[in-house]
Amino acid sequence: MHIAxxxxxxxxxxxxxxxGIGTSIKNAxxxxxxxxxxxxxxxxxxxxPSIIEENGITIYLIAQRKxxxxxxxxxxxxxxxxxxxxxxxENIDILEAPDWSGISAFMSFNCPVVIRxxxxxxxxxxxxxxxxxxxxxxLEKMALRSADHFISxxxxxxxxxxxxxxxxKEITIIPNSIDVSQFTSRPEMEKEHRLLYFGTLIRKxxxxxxxxxxxxxxxxxxxxxxxxxxxxxxDLKTGKSTRYLMEEILSPQAKKNIRFLGKVNxxxxxxxxxxxxxxxxxxxxxxxxxxxxxxxAMEKALVTSDIxxxxxxxxxxxxxxxxxxxxxxxxxxxxxxxxxxxxxxQTMGEAxxxxxxxHFSSKEIALKNLDFYKHICDL
Numbered sequence: 264m265h266i267a268x269x270x271x272x273x274x275x276x277x278x279x280x281x282x283g284i285g286t287s288i289k290n291a292x293x294x295x296x297x298x299x300x301x302x303x304x305x306x307x308x309x310x311x312p313s314i315i316e317e318n319g320i321t322i323y324l325i326a327q328r329k330x331x332x333x334x335x336x337x338x339x340x341x342x343x344x345x346x347x348x349x350x351x352x353e354n355i356d357i358l359e360a361p362d363w364s365g366i367s368a369f370m371s372f373n374c375p376v377v378i379r380x381x382x383x384x385x386x387x388x389x390x391x392x393x394x395x396x397x398x399x400x401x402l403e404k405m406a407l408r409s410a411d412h413f414i415s416x417x418x419x420x421x422x423x424x425x426x427x428x429x430x431x432k433e434i435t436i437i438p439n440s441i442d443v444s445q446f447t448s449r450p451e452m453e454k455e456h457r458l459l460y461f462g463t464l465i466r467k468x469x470x471x472x473x474x475x476x477x478x479x480x481x482x483x484x485x486x487x488x489x490x491x492x493x494x495x496x497x498d499l500k501t502g503k504s505t506r507y508l509m510e511e512i513l514s515p516q517a518k519k520n521i522r523f524l525g526k527v528n529x530x531x532x533x534x535x536x537x538x539x540x541x542x543x544x545x546x547x548x549x550x551x552x553x554x555x556x557x558x559x560a561m562e563k564a565l566v567t568s569d570i571x572x573x574x575x576x577x578x579x580x581x582x583x584x585x586x587x588x589x590x591x592x593x594x595x596x597x598x599x600x601x602x603x604x605x606x607x608x609q610t611m612g613e614a615x616x617x618x619x620x621x622h623f624s625s626k627e628i629a630l631k632n633l634d635f636y637k638h639i640c641d642l
Contacts (some may be wrong), residue, residue: 265301266636268292269346269360269367273306274529277313277324280364280494281555282463284381287416287439288416292320294440294629303355306341307366307488311371323349334470343370350374357636360410362386362424363403375639378407380415380424380434382550389427390548390570393499404428412639416551419458419571435635438575439551440628443620446560448612449537456484456602458553459539461492461532462546462554464505469545469568472588475511476545479514479595489517489543492524492535519549536561541601541608544568545588551576559583560619562612566597575621582615 272278272285309324316322325345330337335347336512342445349355350373360367362383367376380386383403388395407413413434415421421434458480464470475490495506506523511519527535536542542558542565549555555576558565565583567573579585584597601608621627 264357264633264640265637266292266295266347266632267305267346267355267358269305269307269342269358271306271308272365273304273322275306275315275317275322277311277377278306278309283439284363286553287307287381287434287494288361290442290625291441291629293318293442294625295632296320298624298632298633300633301353303349303353305342305346305349307560310603321353329529339369343372345604346370347373356640359414360406362403362407364399365404365406368402368405371409375411376409377412377636377639378410379437380413380420380550381439382420382548383424383427383429386420386424386550387467387548389423397459401434411495412635414635417572417575419575422551423571426499437628437631437635438623439553439556439623441553441556441619441625442625443559443560443616444534446557448562448616450562452534452537453540454538455540456486456488457538457540458487458489458598459492459535459542460544461527461535461542461558462493462544462552464495464509466498466500466505466508467546467548469547469588470509472545472591472594473508474517476508476543476588476594476598477515477521478512478517479591480598481514481520483595483599485516485520485529488520488522490522490524490535490539491533494526527599532557533561536563539563541566541598542583543594543598545586545594546570547588556619556623559615562609562616564601564608564611565587565599565615566594578614578618581611582618584613 268288271283272279274289295302301320305323307325308327313324359377361381384399403492415434416439542563544567568588569585573585577585586594
């Protein structure tokens with residue numbers, strides 16, 4: 264069986280920036296290859312065209328093209344022709360695309376199309392209470408309308424997306440996965456009084472609440488240091504950088520104890536996770552976050568948000584704590600409890616890895632994906 268993925272992002276030195284969608288596609292593709300299937304990835308809107316073979320995966324970088332008018336539409340048609348040529352040439356059985364931005368809208372492919380719900384723009388706007396641009400909603404709706412099958416990475420995301428777009432087709436739940444052999448515990452690297460947030464610095468990830476929470480933490484534990492690993496972005500509501508907004512909130516003591524690392528590479532992220540005493544991830548908007556899976560696989564105790572998808576990943580009081588991010592006092596208390604109790608951290612860290620190994624390992628999820636794909640091919 265040959266499965267292909269259509270995406271705007273993928274973790275490779277030639278593809279530029281990527282996020283959770285790119286990471287999840289890479290994990291899925293590698294797991295499919297390990298299970299004996301073929302996997303290809305079509306990465307659009309690239310600077311230069313290229314075909315790369317890596318870890319048994321064929322990666323097609325499709326260069327951006329400009330046209331005199333309706334450039335977005337004619338580029339989509341160019342991508343459609345390019346992929347259809349490869350579908351025929353390489354005997355691709357299924358093409359999968361994410362729901363974000365309606366990437367597959369106005370494209371017609373010569374094989375079944377699966378859209379996986381990692382969180383559309385409409386979904387995140389709904390969670391954040393933001394107004395979505397009409398064009399973005401229209402493109403996402405058109406892509407969903409033309410898809411043959413749906414997968415969602417969480418039941419919460421499935422239900423919310425189904426309601427937003429009034430979908431009638433069945434939605435199969437298959438969560439994101441992680442290669443548990445690549446994310447392992449490194450207890451010898453752990454440092455005392457060290458907190459970590461990793462991911463984009465943006466309002467929807469709870470960054471402003473994180474600043475308020477850290478103020479309360481350093482009041483009671485002044486030796487505590489917070490490291491933030493990830494890109495700083497401009498806040499949509501204010502036009503200012505998220506880091507600037509955080510620094511306006513931070514107390515003088517908290518400012519002394521915070522470290523902005525900026526964007527870090529994949530290996531360095533694992534090092535930062537290993538060094539951390541506790542991970543804090545107070546996000547308001549996720550589908551099923553890869554950051555949570557990575558930290559849990561490395562046997563870290565987490566304090567996360569308690570919204571929607573959280574209950575499908577975390578077990579409150581077992582793998583860590585889930586707290587409403589706006590409840591700054593309670594969130595800080597849970598962080599402090601873990602900082603002070605090494606045995607509790609270890610117990611929760613072990614429970615976290617066990618949960619990831621049982622429910623979110625690449626091998627297990629690859630089998631679920633293969634069963635789903637085989638079912639489609641047999642229809």
